[in-house]
Each structure stands twice: as structure tokens, then as C-alpha cells.
Amino acid sequence: MRILGLWILSPVLLLALVACSPVARFHGYAPDDVQLTEIEVGRDTRETVEQKVGRPGVSGVMEGSGWYYVQSDWIDEGWRAPVEVDRQIVAISFDSADRVSNIERFGLEDGEIVALSRRVTDTGPSGMSVLRQLMSNFGRFNPTQMLGR
Numbered sequence: 001m002r003i004l005g006l007w008i009l010s011p012v013l014l015l016a017l018v019a020c021s022p023v024a025r026f027h028g029y030a031p032d033d034v035q036l037t038e039i040e041v042g043r044d045t046r047e048t049v050e051q052k053v054g055r056p057g058v059s060g061v062m063e064g065s066g067w068y069y070v071q072s073d074w075i076d077e078g079w080r081a082p083v084e085v086d087r088q089i090v091a092i093s094f095d096s097a098d099r100v101s102n103i104e105r106f107g108l109e110d111g112e113i114v115a116l117s118r119r120v121t122d123t124g125p126s127g128m129s130v131l132r133q134l135m136s137n138f139g140r141f142n143p144t145q146m147l148g149r
Helices: 002-020 033-037 046-053 130-136 143-147
Strands: 023-028 067-076 083-094 100-107
Touching: 033 046, 033 100, 046 067
Parallel strands: none
Antiparallel strands: 023 067, 067 083, 083 100
16 A cells, blocks of 8 residues: 555656756857857858857847847746846847948946836826715815806
């Protein structure tokens, strides 16, 4: 009987252990240093960069601005919030002739915490609501006021 109980309990315990094991997730793409050595500053253009390392997922908002390759690695451990363990950002800048002017790599350690503004939208006039104001006027209605007497 104990052996049967162990056979039934073992898969349940195994599933519980597997559910709590960390899961690695990888998002985005950033070219490695070997791929970046193929790009020549001052010589390569947007088209040749696209052929060598591919088109980025993010580009600058201004016409003719740089390309940004972003890759993030996360560890997900069960009920805990995911933790970012690595981030690579490769920024390729172009000059006015669409030639590569600079290549930079930034990591997670280069990031800075940016304080976001916590502005709260005003909810409107305080005090009585519109419905409450309408309901309060029902008791003060006088038909003679309407007739101008």
C-alpha cells in the first residue's frame, strides 16, 4: 500500500518541482561583436548594414536617425516577478549621406533609473456631482418664478 502511495505521489511532487524551476526567456536581437566587425564606419550604408546584420526592431523617430538593436534576457522563477539578467543595445548611427558614422554597444550596467512623473489628472469640480445638483433643485422649484411674477 505504501509503494502504491509513493507511485501516485511521485508524479505530483515531480510536477511541483518542475513548476518552480527557473525559466529563461530571450527577447529581441542584438548582433554580436563578430558581426559588428564586418561593418565599416564611413563606408557601409543602411542597405549594406541590413545585409550584414539584419534590420533592427527599433529605429530613431527622426528621419535619417540611427538604428537600435535591443536584446533582453530574463529569468522567470514561478510566482516571483521576472528578473532581467542581461540587456544588450547596439546603436548604429548614420550621417547625412546615410553612411555609418558610429557603432556603440550598451549593457544592463550602462542603464540609468529614470524617475517618471506621477502626475494625477484632476477629477473635475469637487463638492456636489452634477446629478446631486439636479436632484437638489427639485425641492426649490417654484412655477411663479417661471412666469416672472
